[in-house]
Amino acid sequence: MSLVNLAHFASHVKNCTRVNISATSVPFSRLHLQVALQLYKEGFISSVQKGSTSGPDIKPVDITPDNVSTRRLWLGLKYRNNQPVLRDFSLISKPGRRVNLTNTEVKALASGLTVRFIRPLQPAECMFIKTDEDEVVEIQEAAKRHLSGLVLCRVK
Amino acid sequence: MGKGNLRFGGKSGILPKPRPIFKRNPIRLPTESELQQEAQAEQGYVEGIPEPVKSGFKFPRAPVSKPVVTVQERIVKTIDQQAAKVANIDTSKLSQDEIWQLKKDEIRRAHLRDAYLIEEKRLARIDELKAKQEAKQREEKALEKVYEESTATKLTLPTIDSYLKGPLVRRRTAEEEELLHEQRVLNRMQADLKYRERKAIDVLDLYHAASQFITTEKELEQAITDAFEVNVDNFDKEMEVEAKLAGRTYAISHQSKNEAIIIDHALGELNGQAGLESIENALDGELEKLRMKAQTASIE
Numbered sequence: 001m002s003l004v005n006l007a008h009f010a011s012h013v014k015n016c017t018r019v020n021i022s023a024t025s026v027p028f029s030r031l032h033l034q035v036a037l038q039l040y041k042e043g044f045i046s047s048v049q050k051g052s053t054s055g056p057d058i059k060p061v062d063i064t065p066d067n068v069s070t071r072r073l074w075l076g077l078k079y080r081n082n083q084p085v086l087r088d089f090s091l092i093s094k095p096g097r098r099v100n101l102t103n104t105e106v107k108a109l110a111s112g113l114t115v116r117f118i119r120p121l122q123p124a125e126c127m128f129i130k131t132d133e134d135e136v137v138e139i140q141e142a143a144k145r146h147l148s149g150l151v152l153c154r155v156k
Numbered sequence: 157m158g159k160g161n162l163r164f165g166g167k168s169g170i171l172p173k174p175r176p177i178f179k180r181n182p183i184r185l186p187t188e189s190e191l192q193q194e195a196q197a198e199q200g201y202v203e204g205i206p207e208p209v210k211s212g213f214k215f216p217r218a219p220v221s222k223p224v225v226t227v228q229e230r231i232v233k234t235i236d237q238q239a240a241k242v243a244n245i246d247t248s249k250l251s252q253d254e255i256w257q258l259k260k261d262e263i264r265r266a267h268l269r270d271a272y273l274i275e276e277k278r279l280a281r282i283d284e285l286k287a288k289q290e291a292k293q294r295e296e297k298a299l300e301k302v303y304e305e306s307t308a309t310k311l312t313l314p315t316i317d318s319y320l321k322g323p324l325v326r327r328r329t330a331e332e333e334e335l336l337h338e339q340r341v342l343n344r345m346q347a348d349l350k351y352r353e354r355k356a357i358d359v360l361d362l363y364h365a366a367s368q369f370i371t372t373e374k375e376l377e378q379a380i381t382d383a384f385e386v387n388v389d390n391f392d393k394e395m396e397v398e399a400k401l402a403g404r405t406y407a408i409s410h411q412s413k414n415e416a417i418i419i420d421h422a423l424g425e426l427n428g429q430a431g432l433e434s435i436e437n438a439l440d441g442e443l444e445k446l447r448m449k450a451q452t453a454s455i456e
Contacts, residue, residue, distance in 0.1 A: 028324070030320065033319060033320060033324075062326045064328065065325065065327070065328060145300070
C-alpha cells in the first residue's frame with residue numbers, strides 16, 4: 001500500500017475534474033481499485049473499468065507479469081450542471097503521518113466530531129478507512145461495523 | 157461538603173444510597189462475566205515501582221476473592237446460633253426488663269431473618285435481570301458484526317468486488333515459464349552470434365587490410381612520394397581543381413565508393429575481397445560441392 005501513489009491518484013482525478021475531462025486512467029493497483037470502488041459506491045464517479053494505457057478493455061484481459069506495466073484503471077468522471085461532482089479529494093494520512101483510529105474515534109468522527117486534527121465531516125463529504133483486514137470502507141459503514149483502521153482520504 | 161441536604165446539592169427528598177446488607181462476603185459464587193471482569197482487573201503496584209511500607213500487608217496485583225458465605229450459612233451463624241444460646245435460659249428467674257429484652261431480641265432476630273431472605277430474593281432478581289441484559293447485549297453485538305450490504309449494491313457491484321477477492325495478477329504457468337526461459341536463452345544466443353560475426357568480419361577486414369601494409373623500405377618511399385605528389389590524372393573532369401584542393405566534396409566524388417559498397421553487399425564481399433560468407437562456404441566445402449554440381453550439370 002502506497003500513500004504516495006494514492007496522493008497521485010487523488011490529485012490526478014481532481015485535476016481532471018477541473019478541466020472537465022470525461023474519463024481518465026490511473027495505475028492499476030489493489031488500493032486504487034478499492035478506493036475507486038468506494039468512490040463509485042458513493043456516487044462520485046460514473047464508472048470503473050479495467051483497461052490499458054491505450055484505453056478501456058473491450059474484451060476482458062487477464063493481468064499477467066507481461067502486461068502488468070500497461071494495465072490501467074479507467075474512471076468515468078461525473079459532472080452536473082457543468083460542475084464536477086467530485087470537488088475535492090485529499091489525503092488525511094500522509095506517508096510521514098499515518099492516522100490510525102480506534103473504533104471509538106471512528107464513531108466520533110462519523111458522528112460529526114473533530115478527532116485529533118481531523119476536521120469533522122461536512123455534508124456530502126466522505127472519508128475512507130483502510131481496516132486491519134486490508135479492506136477499504138466508508139467511515140459511516142466502518143462506524144456501523146465497529147471497525148478501526150487507517151484514515152486514508154476525504155472526498156467531497 | 158456541608159451538612160444535611162447540602163451533601164445532596166441542597167436538594168431535599170434524596171435519600172442516601174442504601175447500605176448493602178451482605179457487604180463483607182459475597183452470597184453466591186461469581187458468574188462467568190464477573191470472573192472475566194475480575195481477570196482483566198489490575199490493582200496494586202507494577203513490578204519495579206516501590207510499594208508503600210505497610211507492615212503485615214502486601215498489595216496484591218489481582219483482586220483477592222473473598223470466601224462465599226451463603227444466606228443460609230449467615231442465618232445459622234448470626235441468628236440460629238444466637239437463638240440457641242438464649243433458648244435454655246429460665247425466664248422465671250429473670251426480671252420483667254430482662255424478659256422484655258429477650259423478647260425484643262427474638263423479634264429482632266425474626267426481622268433480621270426476614271430481611272436476609274427478602275434481600276436474597278431481591279439480589280437474585282437483580283442477577284437474573286442483569287443476565288438477561290447481558291445476553292441481549294451479546295446478541296445485539298453479534299448481529300451488528302454481521303453487516304449486510306443492500307440489495308442494490310449486491311446486484312450492481314459483483315464484478316469489481318470479484319477482482320478484489322483473488323490475486324490481481326495471474327502468475328505465469330509452468331509452461332509459460334519454460335517458454336519464457338527458452339526465449340531468453342535464444343535471445344542471448346542470437347546476440348552472442350551477432351557479436352561473434354561482427355568480430356569475425358572485423359578480423360577478416362584487418363586481414364585484407366594487412367596486404368596494403370607497408371612492410372619494406374621501398375614501399376615506404378613510394379608511399380611518401382605518392383602522398384606529396386599531386387597526380388592530375390586522378391581528377392575527374394566534372395570536378396573543379398579548387399574544390400578538390402579546398403577539401404569540398406561532392407556526391408559524385410563518392411560514386412565509386414558507393415558502387416563498391418553496393419557490389420560488396422550484392423556479392424557478399426568485403427572491400428572487394430572475399431567476404432566472410434564465401435570463406436565459410438569454402439571452409440565447409442559447400443562452394444566446392446556447388447561447383448561440382450554445376451560442372452556435372454554442364455557435362456550432361
